[in-house]
Amino acid sequence: MALGRLDALLVGKAVPFVRHGTRSAIAKAPLSGATAALFLGLEGDEQGDLRIHGGVDKAIHQYPREHYAQWQGRLGQHPLLAQPGAFGENLSTTGMTEETVCLGDVIRCGSALLEVSQTRQPCWKLNDRFAVPDMALRMQHMGMTGWYYRVAEEGQLCAGDVFTLVARPCPDWNLARVVSVLYRRTLDRDELEGLGALPLVPSWQRLVARRLEQVQVEDWGPRLGGPLD
Structure with a gap:
């Protein structure tokens, strides 16, 4: 196709x-x-x-x-x-x-x-x-x-x-759904467990596991804001 x-x-x-x-x-x-x-x-x-x-x-x-x-x-x-x-x-x-x-x-x-x-x-x-x-x-x-x-x-x-x-x-799992779980439905346990069952890259496996364990979202500040001059 x-x-x-x-x-x-x-x-x-x-x-x-x-x-x-x-x-x-x-x-x-x-x-x-x-x-x-x-x-x-x-x-x-x-x-x-x-x-x-x-x-x-x-x-x-x-x-x-x-x-x-x-x-x-x-x-x-x-x-x-x-x-x-x-x-x-x-x-x-x-x-x-x-x-x-x-x-x-x-x-x-x-x-x-x-x-x-x-x-x-x-x-x-x-x-x-x-x-x-x-x-x-x-x-x-x-x-x-x-x-x-x-x-x-x-x-x-x-x-x-x-x-x-x-x-x-x-x-x-189209990529729109993946992005939604990462950034919008961030603590939806069912979605996180579904995402975690996929063949994810290691960093994403750790991200999903932490969210499920800690029930909180990782800090996006350093990635989105970057280093200070």
């Missing part, structure tokens, strides 16, 4: 960011031609802070182009929204959103095999990039986070490639 289309591939280099001592590769530029999807990400792409970005479970980030119109409705004609890459995504696409993609989906694109591993957890770098103090919180609240892939089989990707669904092991 065809899910969507790859419109642009984007990569970026890690450079000093706006706050003292920080680095980021959120400013990504489109590629022409094919590039390799490797186990640790697109060839030529970098991450500024490997403690929280990159790795096999967050190798490639996809963001729906459809969301740009909604952001324009809230932010106006922000210059970053004039072209793909505003959110630091690697794959800019049409036809796929958090409503139509499920956690654990196995997807063929080009000659690469990708697996949906988790949604994005928005961080303070979006605030600084857009010069909107609560941009990360807005993304979290709106649920337009995009998602990450792990690369199950390395291969080549090219703009124009189609995303084809190979397997859907968790059909009841």
Whole structure:
């Protein structure tokens, strides 16, 4: 089953960011031609802070182009929204959103095999990039986070490639539902137990277990607000 289309591939280099001592590769530029999807990400792409970005479970980030119109409705004609890459995504696409993609989906694109591993957890770098103090919180609240892939089989990707669904092991858990449990229905025990039964990345397994045990939500402040200058 065809899910969507790859419109642009984007990569970026890690450079000093706006706050003292920080680095980021959120400013990504489109590629022409094919590039390799490797186990640790697109060839030529970098991450500024490997403690929280990159790795096999967050190798490639996809963001729906459809969301740009909604952001324009809230932010106006922000210059970053004039072209793909505003959110630091690697794959800019049409036809796929958090409503139509499920956690654990196995997807063929080009000659690469990708697996949906988790949604994005928005961080303070979006605030600084857009010069909107609560941009990360807005993304979290709106649920337009995009998602990450792990690369199950390395291969080549090219703009124009189609995303084809190979397997859907968790059909009841589209990414919109996942985001809702993470950020809105945060202490719904039934939903948390359902999420915890899925093949989650280790950090999410710990997050769900803590919420169930402590009956409280983790502190989002450091992620959404970032370090002080």
